[in-house]
Amino acid sequence: MSTALYRRYRSPRFADLIGQEHVAQTLLNEVRSGDLAHAYLFAGIRGTGKTSTARILARAVNCLNPRDGEPCNECAACQEILSGAAVDVLEIDAASNRGIDEMRDLRDKVKFLPASLRRKVYIIDEAHMLTTEAWNAFLKTLEEPPPHVLFVLATTEPHKVPDTVRSRVQRFDFRRVDRDAVARHLGRIAAAEDAVVDAAALDLVARAGQGSVRDALSLLDQSLASGERPVTVATVRRALGLADPAVVRNLLGALAAADAAAALRAVAAAFDAGADARQLLRESARLARAAELLSIGYAEGADLDADDEPVCRELATVARGGFWVDALDRFAEAEANLRMPVDARLTVELCILHLAHGAPASGGGGDVHALAERVAALEAALRDRGTAVAPRTVAPPTPAAAPPREKSAPPDPPAAIVAAPLQEKDAPPKPVAESAPTIPSAAPEPTAPPEPVRHVDPPDAPPAPALGAAPTDVAEWTARWPALIDVVNRRDRMLAGVLRDCRAVESTPGRLVVGVPFGFHEEQLRNRLAKLVESVSEFAGAPTTVEILFVGAAKQDAAPPANGEPSAQPADPSPPEPDTTQAVLATFPGSRITGSRLRDHAHD
Numbered sequence: 001m002s003t004a005l006y007r008r009y010r011s012p013r014f015a016d017l018i019g020q021e022h023v024a025q026t027l028l029n030e031v032r033s034g035d036l037a038h039a040y041l042f043a044g045i046r047g048t049g050k051t052s053t054a055r056i057l058a059r060a061v062n063c064l065n066p067r068d069g070e071p072c073n074e075c076a077a078c079q080e081i082l083s084g085a086a087v088d089v090l091e092i093d094a095a096s097n098r099g100i101d102e103m104r105d106l107r108d109k110v111k112f113l114p115a116s117l118r119r120k121v122y123i124i125d126e127a128h129m130l131t132t133e134a135w136n137a138f139l140k141t142l143e144e145p146p147p148h149v150l151f152v153l154a155t156t157e158p159h160k161v162p163d164t165v166r167s168r169v170q171r172f173d174f175r176r177v178d179r180d181a182v183a184r185h186l187g188r189i190a191a192a193e194d195a196v197v198d199a200a201a202l203d204l205v206a207r208a209g210q211g212s213v214r215d216a217l218s219l220l221d222q223s224l225a226s227g228e229r230p231v232t233v234a235t236v237r238r239a240l241g242l243a244d245p246a247v248v249r250n251l252l253g254a255l256a257a258a259d260a261a262a263a264l265r266a267v268a269a270a271f272d273a274g275a276d277a278r279q280l281l282r283e284s285a286r287l288a289r290a291a292e293l294l295s296i297g298y299a300e301g302a303d304l305d306a307d308d309e310p311v312c313r314e315l316a317t318v319a320r321g322g323f324w325v326d327a328l329d330r331f332a333e334a335e336a337n338l339r340m341p342v343d344a345r346l347t348v349e350l351c352i353l354h355l356a357h358g359a360p361a362s363g364g365g366g367d368v369h370a371l372a373e374r375v376a377a378l379e380a381a382l383r384d385r386g387t388a389v390a391p392r393t394v395a396p397p398t399p400a401a402a403p404p405r406e407k408s409a410p411p412d413p414p415a416a417i418v419a420a421p422l423q424e425k426d427a428p429p430k431p432v433a434e435s436a437p438t439i440p441s442a443a444p445e446p447t448a449p450p451e452p453v454r455h456v457d458p459p460d461a462p463p464a465p466a467l468g469a470a471p472t473d474v475a476e477w478t479a480r481w482p483a484l485i486d487v488v489n490r491r492d493r494m495l496a497g498v499l500r501d502c503r504a505v506e507s508t509p510g511r512l513v514v515g516v517p518f519g520f521h522e523e524q525l526r527n528r529l530a531k532l533v534e535s536v537s538e539f540a541g542a543p544t545t546v547e548i549l550f551v552g553a554a555k556q557d558a559a560p561p562a563n564g565e566p567s568a569q570p571a572d573p574s575p576p577e578p579d580t581t582q583a584v585l586a587t588f589p590g591s592r593i594t595g596s597r598l599r600d601h602a603h604d
Helices: 021-033 050-062 076-083 100-109 132-143 179-192 199-209 213-224 233-240 245-256 260-272 277-295 308-318 323-337 344-356 366-385 474-479 481-489 493-499 519-527 529-540 580-587
Strands: 039-044 089-093 120-125 149-155 170-174 416-421 503-508 511-516 545-550 591-596
Touching (some): 039 050, 050 170, 199 233, 245 260, 245 277, 245 308, 481 493, 493 519, 493 529, 511 519
Parallel strands (some): 039 149
Antiparallel strands (some): 503 511
């Protein structure tokens, strides 16, 4: 049975540590001068050399023939430690020895002198797994150990180590190893194994290791086990379950274009080729991160290959702002879900569908933010008109027209305004008459004030012309109005929301007249006219002037009461204004207002 590469090629000296020169140099100086601490804390991600450094330190402090602070690895003490037979160097797995009893036993044994070496060295791996009681039992011994004892704590989660412990030790943080350094190390090991591995394949393995030398060595071991010589990029991809780069690029391109079918085809192609679900998500996240960094102008942080850079630049320009941040959230959420016993392919496809349909990730606030903007717009419109949202009341009837009622029946409360989803293009109904039933009922077909002007694509509308050719008449502007709103939305979401209720009423080359249904819309467009002109010019592909024209209708006079009596409400001599209901509908398109009457039967 052969030994794994990461065990065969452990660093034997401080100078051989990969990517941890700051740790190696400090420890080397301390060993050389003899000014050692009584306890050390090695913190960092997996596979960066924490345990290997602890073993080098144990040999260095016990070596019989040290060489400028480095262990010779040849004397009896070094050989005893290297073989694992040294009873004075103990490695304790805190994950399985985490209780107070184990710490009490350790506290009792540290009093005894070393059996054969100069110093006892206790290496406690995964130290963050110790319980609070175990730390409390171990704390005094850690603070003042006997002079012949040295403690080395190793952990991947230093934040879980109590502050009282961290203040009593020297802490060294092990960094993620640079990809180039890992690739060079893998090349030396491949040469030692007499294996021919392409440089591109070594770079791919180093990148898949994500800064962990041990992970990279395990992946190289897996690639070498395939038996193919030389080991190529294709060999590594098959061995590690990595998706074809072209498939990943097609997947992200389809997501940027909101093409759900093309995105799912790319996912199917990746799985059919044997790609691993986690690796597919990680590769997609890598390109999504690069696209987002390029979109914000931080190109140097993208760390892209020559083949990926043009693709990511295109992805950065095609997708809407913030899309790749949502994608990264989705990819991370899906990868976390893969740790549970779930269908991997279904999990990935669900993630892709959410992104293609524009659904925000868990905890995302995109819809909340848009809703807040629309509510703010409605409040501003109501303040400008001096109106307030209040229940609509019914004018009291004259005594002669009032129907008889029992003395115990209480008076009817005001009619309530209830918002419901819009099934058809409904107009707001009249207030319910006094003789209406006591349960909500369908309102009669009223004579409604004119609807706000909205653009609705006809069922058999011809396809819109390709983006880039300037619209030549009002019909083309109307057909391409949703595309113009998308262009405006990239500059100003509020402006795009207002523009949805407007329409093109006149157009000549280099000029567009926009009709607005309400005064609020007119005010908002005039306040943001500069952005609107920029967006329209960009959309048309040529400088275009924009004019705002009010095309709304005044509120109709109220209908007389059903009994023919004159209305009890005095006539309003002020000029008519758009009704509050219409303002709500204009700000929240897709809603309808219905009326209902409530009756209190408490005294019946």
